Amino acid sequence: MKQILSKLRRAIQDFNMIQDGDRIAVGLSGGKDSTLLLLALNQYRKFSPQKFELCAVTISMGLEGYDPSPLIELCKKEDITYKIIDTQIGEILFNVRKEKNPCSLCAKMRRGVLHDAAKELGCNKVALGHHSNDAIETFLMSLLYEGRINTFSPVTYLSIKDLYLIRPMVYVSEKDIIGTVNKLNLPIVKNPCPANGHTQRQYMKDLVKQIKLDIPQAEDNILGALMNIEQLNIWDKSKISSLCNGINKDEN
Numbered sequence: 001m002k003q004i005l006s007k008l009r010r011a012i013q014d015f016n017m018i019q020d021g022d023r024i025a026v027g028l029s030g031g032k033d034s035t036l037l038l039l040a041l042n043q044y045r046k047f048s049p050q051k052f053e054l055c056a057v058t059i060s061m062g063l064e065g066y067d068p069s070p071l072i073e074l075c076k077k078e079d080i081t082y083k084i085i086d087t088q089i090g091e092i093l094f095n096v097r098k099e100k101n102p103c104s105l106c107a108k109m110r111r112g113v114l115h116d117a118a119k120e121l122g123c124n125k126v127a128l129g130h131h132s133n134d135a136i137e138t139f140l141m142s143l144l145y146e147g148r149i150n151t152f153s154p155v156t157y158l159s160i161k162d163l164y165l166i167r168p169m170v171y172v173s174e175k176d177i178i179g180t181v182n183k184l185n186l187p188i189v190k191n192p193c194p195a196n197g198h199t200q201r202q203y204m205k206d207l208v209k210q211i212k213l214d215i216p217q218a219e220d221n222i223l224g225a226l227m228n229i230e231q232l233n234i235w236d237k238s239k240i241s242s243l244c245n246g247i248n249k250d251e252n
């Protein structure tokens with residue numbers, strides 16, 4: 001946990017994620033990432049230079065077999081205000097619309113409910129459990145499926161809702177999360193989603209695993225590239241076409 005807290009603190013400070021008086025809702029899916037995030041943020045609160053409040057919100061998708069009772073116990077033990085929002089998102093996607101690729105619509109609907117719930121709880125920020133491997137996979141998905149150089153940001157401001165999204169685990173790897181969750185024996189709630197494990201993200205995970213067999217430092221290099229905006233060497237038409245006219249010569 002010490003190592004997780006140190007990386008969490010570094011990300012919070014590097015990206016100036018938390019201010020005095022913040023009220024932060026942790027999006028608690030019950031998976032390993034957000035469960036550890038909740039515990040880590042609650043511990044960080046005790047030595048953080050900024051004083052902030054914490055609560056947790058779970059969006060229940062209405063899927064059979066989802067049992068959030070271990071999360072209720074956990075929040076009680078940690079003395080964290082906890083709210084479960086019941087929805088019919090699962091029913092709408094799988095039984096009414098019979099979506100073949102439900103993941104992006106599901107995420108959109110879930111996010112909308114989560115943001116509204118956070119506002120209703122009087123929060124100005126939502127903390128999400130995305131970690132460094134998520135950032136790498138999202139980057140590769142954008143590149144390979146959408147032709148964009150992009151990944152999520154450690155901090156996003158949603159002007160329509162006047163709400164900040166923060167991702168304090170961006171420096172933490174999935175491997176470290178799994179290790180810590182197992183060591184602390186944290187209660188993880190099984191996700192009964194039928195699409196779970198058959199997604200583009202899973203394909204990216206497998207791909208990175210494969211690449212790492214030949215290039216062990218590949219993940220570190222991709223993460224390094226995300227932070228290195230000066231080295232963003234992409235084809236800038238206007239800049240390159242002016243090069244032979246003697247303009248911008250020194251910069252290239």
Ligand SMILES: Nc1ncnc2c1ncn2[C@@H]1O[C@H](COP(=O)(O)OP(=O)(O)OP(=O)(O)O)[C@@H](O)[C@H]1O
Pocket residue numbers: 026027028029030031032033034035057058059060061110114127128129130191
């Ligand atoms: N049903 C939900 N209720 C509340 N927050 C959620 C829910 N699903 C996802 N989130 C938030 O969004 C983040 C990213 O979602 P994603 O679907 O990648 O998470 P997950 O893999 O299902 O679960 P976890 O990240 O907790 O292991 C989660 O870490 C969590 O903070």
